[in-house]
Amino acid sequence: MAKDDASENMVLRTVYLPKALDKQLRAIAFEVELSKGELMRVLIAEAMQHRAAKGEAAFEREGAPTPRPVVVVAPPPPPPALPEPAPVIEPVKAAKPRPPKPAPEPKAPDTSQSSIFDFL
Numbered sequence: 001m002a003k004d005d006a007s008e009n010m011v012l013r014t015v016y017l018p019k020a021l022d023k024q025l026r027a028i029a030f031e032v033e034l035s036k037g038e039l040m041r042v043l044i045a046e047a048m049q050h051r052a053a054k055g056e057a058a059f060e061r062e063g064a065p066t067p068r069p070v071v072v073v074a075p076p077p078p079p080p081a082l083p084e085p086a087p088v089i090e091p092v093k094a095a096k097p098r099p100p101k102p103a104p105e106p107k108a109p110d111t112s113q114s115s116i117f118d119f120l
Contacts, residue, residue: 038075 017025022036029039 033078034075042075 025036025039029036032039034042
C-alpha cells in the first residue's frame with residue numbers, strides 16, 4: 001500500500017475517548033466537512049498554540065523545554081463539485097406478441113406394442 005507525502009510525516013496514536021466526546025467530534029467533523037482524525041489534529045494544534053500564546057506548557061515539569069509555537073495548517077479546500085450528467089433515457093421498444101402455440105393433437109393408442117410378457 002503506497003503512502004502519500006502527508007501520511008509519511010504522521011505517527012499513529014490510539015486514544016480512548018468517552019462516547020459523548022466521540023459523538024461531539026463526529027457531529028462537528030460532519031458540520032465542517034473534515035474527518036474525525038483531521039478535526040482532532042486541528043483541535044490539538046489549536047489548543048497547543050493557545051497554551052503557547054499564554055506562556056503555559058501542557059504539563060509543566062522541571063527541566064522540560066519550552067514548547068515551540070505550532071503552526072496550524074488548514075486542510076485544502078475540497079475540489080469543486082462536478083455537475084451531474086443528465087441521465088440517458090432510451091425509449092423502450094414494445095415486444096412483438098407471439099402467436100399462441102397450437103395444442104398437440106391427441107394420439108391414438110398404439111396397438112402394435114407388445115406386452116411386457118412377450119420377451120419372456
